[in-house]
Amino acid sequence: MKIVTDSPKKLCEKLEVAKRQLKNAETREEQMAISNYIYLLDESINLVSPGTEISTYKLYYFNYKINELFDKKYFVHEEKMIRNYLEHKEFHSKFFEILSKKTNHIIHKIEEDEYSGVTTLTEEEYYNIFFEFMNKLGLAKYFDKYVKARRIYTTSTYLENNVLGYILFNPITKDSDIFIGDLEYDIFSMFTLAHEFGHIYDLNNFDKDIGSYNGYFYRSFNGEAISKTFERLFIDFLIENNILTNEAKDQLFDLINSNYEFLLASYIISLIPDILLINDIYLELSPTKIYKLVERYFSKKNHIRKFINKCGNLELKETYTYAYGDVYSMFLKDRIKEDNYSLDSLNEFFEIRSELFNPKMLDKLNINTNSYVKLYKKDIELLKKQSK
Numbered sequence: 273m274k275i276v277t278d279s280p281k282k283l284c285e286k287l288e289v290a291k292r293q294l295k296n297a298e299t300r301e302e303q304m305a306i307s308n309y310i311y312l313l314d315e316s317i318n319l320v321s322p323g324t325e326i327s328t329y330k331l332y333y334f335n336y337k338i339n340e341l342f343d344k345k346y347f348v349h350e351e352k353m354i355r356n357y358l359e360h361k362e363f364h365s366k367f368f369e370i371l372s373k374k375t376n377h378i379i380h381k382i383e384e385d386e387y388s389g390v391t392t393l394t395e396e397e398y399y400n401i402f403f404e405f406m407n408k409l410g411l412a413k414y415f416d417k418y419v420k421a422r423r424i425y426t427t428s429t430y431l432e433n434n435v436l437g438y439i440l441f442n443p444i445t446k447d448s449d450i451f452i453g454d455l456e457y458d459i460f461s462m463f464t465l466a467h468e469f470g471h472i473y474d475l476n477n478f479d480k481d482i483g484s485y486n487g488y489f490y491r492s493f494n495g496e497a498i499s500k501t502f503e504r505l506f507i508d509f510l511i512e513n514n515i516l517t518n519e520a521k522d523q524l525f526d527l528i529n530s531n532y533e534f535l536l537a538s539y540i541i542s543l544i545p546d547i548l549l550i551n552d553i554y555l556e557l558s559p560t561k562i563y564k565l566v567e568r569y570f571s572k573k574n575h576i577r578k579f580i581n582k583c584g585n586l587e588l589k590e591t592y593t594y595a596y597g598d599v600y601s602m603f604l605k606d607r608i609k610e611d612n613y614s615l616d617s618l619n620e621f622f623e624i625r626s627e628l629f630n631p632k633m634l635d636k637l638n639i640n641t642n643s644y645v646k647l648y649k650k651d652i653e654l655l656k657k658q659s660k
């Protein structure tokens with residue numbers, strides 16, 4: 273049984289299909305969604321097999337009309353997102369202020385922990401562990417389908433910009449592939465695989481129109497909620513079944529820390545004046561400038577200065593998508609487990625995920641800062657309980 277694929281052949285066929293779809297697309301939203309898929313396909317083909325000359329790049333993505341249209345549409349989505357953000361800025365600010373303060377405190381106590389080594393698994397062990405995890409979620413056949421159809425790809429090098437993996441998803445046919453950068457048979461790539469399967473599961477269950485589909489990516493902050501839910505489920509699965517327990521705990525430790533960083537970064541962004549956010553959505557302000565703008569809100573100034581320096585670019589959309597992804601996933605995971613691992617618990621979230629942010633979304637799912645902190649402490653307990 274071979275899990276990963278490194279031949280671009282099928283991707284090239286998919287590219288031909290997508291090109292035809294683009295020609296036949298009836299609406300601008302459809303064109304936007306397909307051209308984004310084509311762009312990623314083209315990049316992926318070259319990642320799997322460097323030097324494969326398929327210049328969809330020139331032919332399609334940079335086709336003047338499509339490119340202009342994409343930018344225009346993208347701009348409309350982006351504008352809606354930022355306006356919606358400013359409308360609820362005070363809410364975001366309060367919410368992430370509380371979360372970053374309450375979680376910071378706990379993190380400090382366990383910061384000294386040491387990491388265990390990383391086990392290299394055989395392909396069979398790797399397959400079996402992941403199969404059991406997917407089986408727990410009722411997705412064993414689903415996983416097998418991807419393995420048999422050779423839809424899990426690896427690349428010969430790491431991906432750029434700290435990306436660990438990503439998916440290709442045809443918005444019309446729902447055909448999909450998973451990419452893991454430089455896959456080794458260990459817990460790290462399995463964790464990424466769980467994350468990417470979350471994305472696939474999420475999009476396969478997307479039944480709204482293509483405009484909402486684009487909106488989901490470009491306007492909402494909800495795009496990482498399901499993928500992060502799968503991450504959390506995977507870690508819990510390992511710890512509860514004593515599989516690679518110490519390494520799973522290390523992953524949980526990293527997850528808690530990186531989530532905390534997104535919560536704090538979200539709070540920091542919310543302290544930046546509106547006008548700067550409107551004019552510079554990617555926040556290309558220097559860390560020094562950002563620090564000057566926000567320092568008066570913090571007592572531990574040194575900690576904040578170091579943190580901002582470490583973050584470098586604070587991009588609003590990405591930061592909030594990961595921060596809310598963390599928040600949602602905390603609750604969604606808990607629900608799924610209480611519901612005997614039934615993924616039907618996600619349906620309520622599926623209903624609202626493509627909408628613009630509204631605090632009522634959180635109410636609907638019973639999400640608030642107090643209950644977040646409670647669940648957070650449960651994670652910390654899980655971390656402490658097992659012997660190292």
Ligand SMILES: [Zn+2]
Pocket residue numbers: 467471496499
């Ligand atoms: Zn993701």
